[in-house]
Amino acid sequence: MTSSAARDTRGRPSRPASAYGEAVDPIQSVADQLQGRVILSQDWVRVSFLHWRVASDLVAPLLPAGTRPDEHDGSSWVGLIAFRMERFTLVPGPALPYIGDFPEINVRLYTVDDEGRRGVLFRSLEASRALTVLGARTVMNVPYQWARMTIRKTVDAIDYRSTRLTGERPSSRIVVRPSDEVVVDDPLADFLTARWGMHTVIGGRTRFVPNEHETWPLRRATLVSLDDELVAAGGLPGVSSRPPDSVLYSPGVHARFAVPLP
Numbered sequence: 001m002t003s004s005a006a007r008d009t010r011g012r013p014s015r016p017a018s019a020y021g022e023a024v025d026p027i028q029s030v031a032d033q034l035q036g037r038v039i040l041s042q043d044w045v046r047v048s049f050l051h052w053r054v055a056s057d058l059v060a061p062l063l064p065a066g067t068r069p070d071e072h073d074g075s076s077w078v079g080l081i082a083f084r085m086e087r088f089t090l091v092p093g094p095a096l097p098y099i100g101d102f103p104e105i106n107v108r109l110y111t112v113d114d115e116g117r118r119g120v121l122f123r124s125l126e127a128s129r130a131l132t133v134l135g136a137r138t139v140m141n142v143p144y145q146w147a148r149m150t151i152r153k154t155v156d157a158i159d160y161r162s163t164r165l166t167g168e169r170p171s172s173r174i175v176v177r178p179s180d181e182v183v184v185d186d187p188l189a190d191f192l193t194a195r196w197g198m199h200t201v202i203g204g205r206t207r208f209v210p211n212e213h214e215t216w217p218l219r220r221a222t223l224v225s226l227d228d229e230l231v232a233a234g235g236l237p238g239v240s241s242r243p244p245d246s247v248l249y250s251p252g253v254h255a256r257f258a259v260p261l262p
Contacts, residue, residue, distance in 0.1 A: 024116040027187065029194045031212035036258035038091045042100070044213075045252035046151060046158055047083035048176040048221065050244040051192050054078050054236065059109050062235050063121055066206040067199050070110040070118055072191040078239055079108045079120075079192065080231055082160040082174050083252070084151055088132070091256075102128045103149040105162050105172055107234040110191075111199050117208050119197040123234030126162045126172070140209070140260075141202050157224055158249075170229035176221050178249035183218035189248060193218065200260070207260035213253040221249035 056069040056076040063069065069076035088100030106125040112118050126147040127133050133144040149162040156177055163171040183189050197210040223244060231240040 024112050025118050025196075027118070027190050027194060029190050029215045031194075031196050034210060034212040034256060034258050036210065036261070038256050038258055040088070040090055041254065041256045042088045043086040043252060043254050045084045045086055046153070047081065047250045047252055048158060048160065048174060048178075049192060049246070049248040049250075050080040050082075050174065050176075050223065050226070050240075051246040052078045052231075052239050052242070053245045054239060058236065062109060062123065063111055064199060064201050064206045067111040067113045067119075067121065070112040070191075072110075072188055077110055077192060077245075078231060078236055079106075079110075080172070080174070080228060080240060080244075081106050081108060082151075082172075082176075085127070087254075099129045099131050102132065103151045103160065103162070105147075105149070105160060105174070105230060107230050107236075110195070113199060113206065113208060115208070117197060118195060119199045119208060120195050121199050123236075124230060126164060126230065141200050142198075162230070164233075168233070170233040172228040172230045174226055174228065175224040176247065176249060177224050178219050178221045181220040183220060183248065186218075188246060189218055192246060193248065193250075202260060205262065207262060209257055209260045211255055211257045213255040216250050216253060219249050221247045223247045 053075045059069040059076045082105045085104050086101050087095040089095045104127050107123040108120045111121045125144045127144050128149040130146050133146045136142045136144045145164050147162045147164045152159045160174040193216045197208050228240040
């Protein structure tokens, strides 16, 4: 982003108009300064991003009021993201031992709201800490699911495994081999990873929860194997049965979240 780019009254880059006619936040790999009081922080490490291109009309019925599918290159996208959560902290307290350190696999969609804010919408988040699952569902209405999970690093790959312990017990096994090829100036990678908030429904109203972290250090990766039921359980059957359209890896970032906005 150059210094000559148009700025709004708060010094942020001006929002380009979308296909729907209103202004939307630009895609940028560097977060704006976080607005509002910070309420929690966490580290995301050994992160693998698998993404599939999907038609927006398949995604739209799964989104909350006031949001619609965000699009890149004429379509929406579905993400299956696997990583380890570490140092989960309720600010201003200390990092929480045990319950703040666990594997996670989430299924997410890409959203833009009526204010032009781009975010993610989680269809599910598998986690191996029952108390964390209960707290996240109660406070933020984020659809965490209790699961039995492992992450194992081999010589050249990372093996993520999860089996949900409730309902129909969908499972997922993802094996990814990171490469040494650094991702630079890739608009699709920025669209899929540089998301500065999430949409959720709290008290019957759609809310936007802003976040910030350093720019993702991304590498290309190869999918070694995938046996996944989570994407289908999230309302999109058949998607993860075909090869993903994008596979990326990052050693991780430190993230902070602020109070939800209407």
